Amino acid sequence: EVQLVESGGGLVQPGGSLRLSCAASGFSFSNFWMSWVRRAPGKGLEWVANINQDGSDRYYVDSVKGRFTISRDNAKNSLYLQMNSLRAEDTAIYYCARDRQLRFDYWGQGTLVTVSS
Amino acid sequence: EIVLTQSPGTLSLSPGERATLSCRASQSVSSNYLAWYQQKPGQAPRLLIYGASSRATGIPDRFSGSGSGTDFTLTISRLEPEDFAVYYCQQYGSSYRGYTFGQGTKLEIK
Numbered sequence: 139e140v141q142l143v144e145s146g147g148g149l150v151q152p153g154g155s156l157r158l159s160c161a162a163s164g165f166s167f168s169n170f171w172m173s174w175v176r177r178a179p180g181k182g183l184e185w186v187a188n189i190n191q192d193g194s195d196r197y198y199v200d201s202v203k204g205r206f207t208i209s210r211d212n213a214k215n216s217l218y219l220q221m222n223s224l225r226a227e228d229t230a231i232y233y234c235a236r237d238r239q240l241r242f243d244y245w246g247q248g249t250l251v252t253v254s255s
Numbered sequence: 256e257i258v259l260t261q262s263p264g265t266l267s268l269s270p271g272e273r274a275t276l277s278c279r280a281s282q283s284v285s286s287n288y289l290a291w292y293q294q295k296p297g298q299a300p301r302l303l304i305y306g307a308s309s310r311a312t313g314i315p316d317r318f319s320g321s322g323s324g325t326d327f328t329l330t331i332s333r334l335e336p337e338d339f340a341v342y343y344c345q346q347y348g349s350s351y352r353g354y355t356f357g358q359g360t361k362l363e364i365k
Contacts, residue, residue: 173354175300183292183300183343185354197352233299240347241290243311245299 140164140244142234147249154224154253160217160234160246168192168212171237174219175245176230184230187219188237202228224253257282259344261357267365274331276360278344283324288347291320291329294359295340303342304329331362339364 146158158174173188187198187208196208207220217234229252235242258281268274278289286307292300302311304320307327317332331338344357 175354182359183294183345183356185356188353199353238305240288241302241305241345242292242300243302243305245301247299 140236142236142244142246144232144234144246144249147232147251149252149254150224151255152225152253155220155222156224156251158219158221158232158234158249158251162215162217162234162236165236165244167210167215171239172210172217173235173237173242174208174217175233175235175242176228176251177233177248178227178230181230186232189217221251224251226253229253256351257284257346257348257355259346259355259357261342261344261360263360264358265361265363267363268334269365270334270336272334274329274334274338274362276329276331276342276362278322278327278329278357280325280327280346284327284346285349286323288349289320289322289327290345292343292345293338293340294343300343334362336364338362 141163143161150156174186177183189196189208205223209218231248231250233248234246236244260279262277289307291304294300303314308320319330321328341359341361343359
């Protein structure tokens with residue numbers, strides 16, 4: 139059974155940093171692209187970033203370029219999102235998702251990030 | 256960047272009725288690149304339809320997708336109580352190697 143479990147969310151002040159993790163199991167993690175998708179309170183889904191199988195290709199939504207970094211450790215079956223210079227508008231539930239390069243077929247339950255003073 | 260606009264924003268229907276949800280793109284989208292998701296409160300999104308009309312694994316056949324170009328539709332033939340949720344369309348932008356979602360349609364019990 140495919141499982142994706144996010145962790146690392148919490149309350150952080152504006153300008154602060156946070157690192158999210160996603161532990162994957164039930165599939166061959168190193169064979170798939172992976173993505174982060176977020177949902178801000180009262181808003182819809184927004185794709186944040188993705189990364190290819192060996193980490194050599196990474197793409198980001200414009201609003202996080204230069205502030206967020208996606209990475210992975212295939213030996214640990216883990217995906218990460220390093221978030222720096224956080225803003226109030228980054229407040230959201232962050233989901234890890236398996237990226238089939240046209241769709242997301244499995245999602246984690248999400249981790250909440252709150253940026254507030 | 257292609258913008259997806261979903262309508263209506265909220266759809267109020269009764270169990271057993273037919274639901275028709277619309278997703279309109281600001282530019283033509285390849286059918287291969289269009290997907291639909293369902294999200295219930297407190298849960299992760301679930302993939303329903305990909306490639307505009309292919310059902311994902313385990314999705315009941317009362318869910319169907321159609322459309323091409325700029326206009327796509329998700330149809331639920333006979334609503335079950337568990338179908339009341341928020342639905343999103345999503346497209347992949349090959350030019351900028353990223354994804355965009357529509358703003359969502361909330362399907363609520365009338």
